[in-house]
Amino acid sequence: MIWDTHAHLDDSQFNADREKVIERARQGEVTTIINIGASESTSRQSVNLAQKYPFIYATVGVHPHYAKDCSDETWARLSRLAQNPKVVAWGEIGLDYYRDLSPRDVQRKVFIRQLELADEMGLPVVIHDRDAHGDILEIIKKHTPQAGGVFHSYSGSWEMAKELLSLGFYLSFSGPLTFKNNRKTAEVAANVPEDRFVVETDCPYLTPEPYRGKRNEPLYAWQVLNKIAELKGLSPEETASLAVENSKRLFGITK
Numbered sequence: 001m002i003w004d005t006h007a008h009l010d011d012s013q014f015n016a017d018r019e020k021v022i023e024r025a026r027q028g029e030v031t032t033i034i035n036i037g038a039s040e041s042t043s044r045q046s047v048n049l050a051q052k053y054p055f056i057y058a059t060v061g062v063h064p065h066y067a068k069d070c071s072d073e074t075w076a077r078l079s080r081l082a083q084n085p086k087v088v089a090w091g092e093i094g095l096d097y098y099r100d101l102s103p104r105d106v107q108r109k110v111f112i113r114q115l116e117l118a119d120e121m122g123l124p125v126v127i128h129d130r131d132a133h134g135d136i137l138e139i140i141k142k143h144t145p146q147a148g149g150v151f152h153s154y155s156g157s158w159e160m161a162k163e164l165l166s167l168g169f170y171l172s173f174s175g176p177l178t179f180k181n182n183r184k185t186a187e188v189a190a191n192v193p194e195d196r197f198v199v200e201t202d203c204p205y206l207t208p209e210p211y212r213g214k215r216n217e218p219l220y221a222w223q224v225l226n227k228i229a230e231l232k233g234l235s236p237e238e239t240a241s242l243a244v245e246n247s248k249r250l251f252g253i254t255k
C-alpha cells in the first residue's frame with residue numbers, strides 16, 4: 001500500500017465521479033490521501049473532505065497564484081480552520097514565477113507570512129516552487145519551520161536538493177518523474193536518501209505515463225512509486241513501505 005500525499009480531489013474535474021475515484025484508490029491500495037488547500041475556499045473544501053472520510057487528511061494554505069487576494073482576515077480564518085485535528089500541514093504555499101498570477105513581491109510577502117503561521121501552529125509546510133528556486137531557497141533558509149516540510153512535485157536540481165535535505169526537508173515526486181526526457185528529476189529521485197522521499201499525484205494535474213493526457217487520480221500514484229523503485233534499484237514493496245513511513249513522519253500521522 002501507498003499514500004497519495006498531494007491531491008486536489010475538491011477540484012471540479014471530480015464533481016461527476018469523486019466517490020468512484022476515491023473508491024478506486026482504496027481498492028488499488030492507495031490507502032491514505034492528503035488533500036491540499038490552495039486558497040481559502042479550497043482549504044475549507046479539503047477540511048470538509050477530511051471530515052467525511054477517515055483516510056483523507058487536509059492541509060490549509062494559499063497558493064502563490066492567489067497571494068494578491070490575501071488579507072489579515074484570511075490568516076485569521078485559515079488559522080482557525082487549521083486547528084481541525086484532520087489538518088496535517090500548511091500549504092500549498094511558495095512562489096510561482098512561471099505564471100506570475102500575483103506580483104512577485106506580494107508572493108514573497110505572503111509566502112513568508114504563511115511560513116510564520118505554520119511555525120506558530122507547529123505544522124509542517126507543503127511548498128510549491130515553479131521557476132523560483134533561488135528566491136525560495138533564500139527565504140526558506142531564514143524561515144525554516146520547526147516541523148519542516150516537503151517540496152511538492154520537486155523540479156529543481158540535485159544541487160538544490162542537497163541544500164533542502166540539509167535543512168531537513170522532504171522531496172515529493174509526481175507524474176513528471178515518469179516522463180522519458182526528465183533526466184534532472186530522475187537524478188534527484190535516484191540520489192534522495194531513503195528516509196526523505198514521498199509520493200504524490202497532484203491530481204487532477206501532472207498525469208504520469210502511460211496515462212498522460214488524461215485526468216490524473218490518486219490511484220496513479222503507483223506509476224510514480226514504481227519509477228522511484230526502478231531508479232533506486234529497490235523492489236516496489238520496499239519502496240512503498242519506505243514512502244509510507246516517510247509520509248507518516250513528515251505529517252506526524254501515527255496510525
Ligand SMILES: [Zn+2]
Pocket residue numbers: 006008036092202
Ligand atoms: Zn497542488
